[in-house]
Amino acid sequence: MFRISVAALQLVELFVSSLVHLLYGFYIFSSAVAGDLSLALNDLFFKSNIEPSITDGKFESSDNDLPPIVLVHGIFGFGKGRLGGLSYFAGAEKKDEKVLVPDLGSLTSIYDRARELFYYLKGGQVDYGEEHSKACGHSQFGRIYEKGHYPQWDEEHPIHFVGHSAGAQVIRVLQQMLADKAFKGYENTSENWVLSVTSLSGAFNGTTRAYLDGMQPEDGKSMKSICLLQLLRLGVIIYDWLDISVLKYYYNFGFDHYNMSWRKAGIWGLVDCLVGNSGPFASGDWILPDLTIQGSLRLNSHLNTFPSTYYFSYATKRTRKFMGFTLPSNILGIHPLLYIRVLQMSQWRHQPDVPPPFKGYRDEDWWDNDGAINTLSMTHPRFPVEHPSRFVVEDSECHPLQPGIWYYKIVEGDHILFIVNRERAGVQFDLIYDSIFERCRKHAFRKIPTMPDHVQ
Numbered sequence: 001m002f003r004i005s006v007a008a009l010q011l012v013e014l015f016v017s018s019l020v021h022l023l024y025g026f027y028i029f030s031s032a033v034a035g036d037l038s039l040a041l042n043d044l045f046f047k048s049n050i051e052p053s054i055t056d057g058k059f060e061s062s063d064n065d066l067p068p069i070v071l072v073h074g075i076f077g078f079g080k081g082r083l084g085g086l087s088y089f090a091g092a093e094k095k096d097e098k099v100l101v102p103d104l105g106s107l108t109s110i111y112d113r114a115r116e117l118f119y120y121l122k123g124g125q126v127d128y129g130e131e132h133s134k135a136c137g138h139s140q141f142g143r144i145y146e147k148g149h150y151p152q153w154d155e156e157h158p159i160h161f162v163g164h165s166a167g168a169q170v171i172r173v174l175q176q177m178l179a180d181k182a183f184k185g186y187e188n189t190s191e192n193w194v195l196s197v198t199s200l201s202g203a204f205n206g207t208t209r210a211y212l213d214g215m216q217p218e219d220g221k222s223m224k225s226i227c228l229l230q231l232l233r234l235g236v237i238i239y240d241w242l243d244i245s246v247l248k249y250y251y252n253f254g255f256d257h258y259n260m261s262w263r264k265a266g267i268w269g270l271v272d273c274l275v276g277n278s279g280p281f282a283s284g285d286w287i288l289p290d291l292t293i294q295g296s297l298r299l300n301s302h303l304n305t306f307p308s309t310y311y312f313s314y315a316t317k318r319t320r321k322f323m324g325f326t327l328p329s330n331i332l333g334i335h336p337l338l339y340i341r342v343l344q345m346s347q348w349r350h351q352p353d354v355p356p357p358f359k360g361y362r363d364e365d366w367w368d369n370d371g372a373i374n375t376l377s378m379t380h381p382r383f384p385v386e387h388p389s390r391f392v393v394e395d396s397e398c399h400p401l402q403p404g405i406w407y408y409k410i411v412e413g414d415h416i417l418f419i420v421n422r423e424r425a426g427v428q429f430d431l432i433y434d435s436i437f438e439r440c441r442k443h444a445f446r447k448i449p450t451m452p453d454h455v456q
Contacts, residue, residue, distance in 0.1 A: 105254020
């Protein structure tokens with residue numbers, strides 16, 4: 001157990017709160033979150049002499065037969081135990097007795113996060129795959145889970161998944177990996193290991209915000225030379241290179257498998273990363289390229305909607321039509337740090353000298369948004385092939401649920417409606433999460449038909 005002076009703790013608190021607030025405020029979160037982080041950090045250092053575990057409960061085969069519900073965070077997100085115990089899902093995990101909240105890379109690619117999620121549940125050392133690791137320039141193996149959080153996971157013990165923002169796409173990639181038997185040593189995986197998928201403001205088809213923040217609209221892979229994302233890149237590289245254990249314990253961007261710490265990379269490794277010769281930002285193996293429209297098209301081209309899985313999506317919107325214009329719908333209902341982005345996204349124009357991301361693309365289809373993701377993108381997978389879907393107004397309209405169909409609702413709210421600050425969402429927070437958990441427990445289950453005795 002370590003002891004640090006009060007002055008040193010205050011300095012650490014100031015540094016971490018400032019850095020995380022800057023990055024969160026730049027992309028999703030806010031000054032209100034920074035206040036929560038400060039309180040959580042005080043709790044961590046001043047109210048307890050015991051370091052909290054960064055893992056949550058593990059469910060053994062002796063537990064009851066209810067399948068766990070796994071909540072998967074989005075970009076800049078975190079799992080249970082990080083940020084001094086702050087809940088990314090604002091305490092929604094307490095609504096059911098069998099809920100897991102994994103801590104995945106907050107800025108790592110969709111692919112890497114899907115691999116991490118598998119081993120978090122099954123146990124063992126994260127294997128990113130030899131081919132992928134060589135292509136991206138990082139270690140093949142990552143964090144070790146001595147015991148999985150749900151080691152009995154298989155087709156007979158499937159799981160409900162709930163994903164926010166990019167977390168919804170992580171779940172889809174994981175399900176496709178299970179169908180493709182992509183995990184070495186696990187030849188029996190199948191898409192039926194996933195019982196249901198619920199998306200909260202899911203980034204299925206990309207977002208025009210990625211271009212506003214600095215991704216190049218020409219390819220959706222590279223960054224502009226001068227943009228907010230370049231500041232993010234520099235901050236993350238320096239944070240990882242410093243490798244201060246108390247900070248990394250508090251919050252981790254998830255790039256440990258890139259070995260960017262000063263202990264392994266040295267000063268020249270830092271220089272290489274900063275100038276763009278190495279690291280995740282050089283290889284494109286991080287989250288933002290996956291969130292462009294082109295990146296989502298690349299992912300979606302090999303992702304299926306499976307006939308035995310239940311799918312439900314909540315798409316958020318904070319815009320409205322007024323005299324032919326798309327404008328923010330409610331000034332007081334949009335977080336101040338998202339308001340400008342809602343306005344910018346509602347006026348987005350793809351550069352006329354740049355080929356559109358796909359045939360049939362129209363700017364106006366992408367104007368409705370929640371400050372981070374376009375509403376069109378959140379309803380269900382649409383591009384390059386539209387998946388079966390059904391729009392619903394009331395939950396009762398989709399009962400009984402049919403598998404293989406994306407049921408979706410449009411919810412008035414911004415991108416952080418479902419997370420971090422429960423009070424801000426008000427009664428709508430409980431209504432939505434209660435509906436999700438009830439659907440998982442009472443309406444989404446796999447029926448095994450009983451065949452007549454004479455049928456072989």
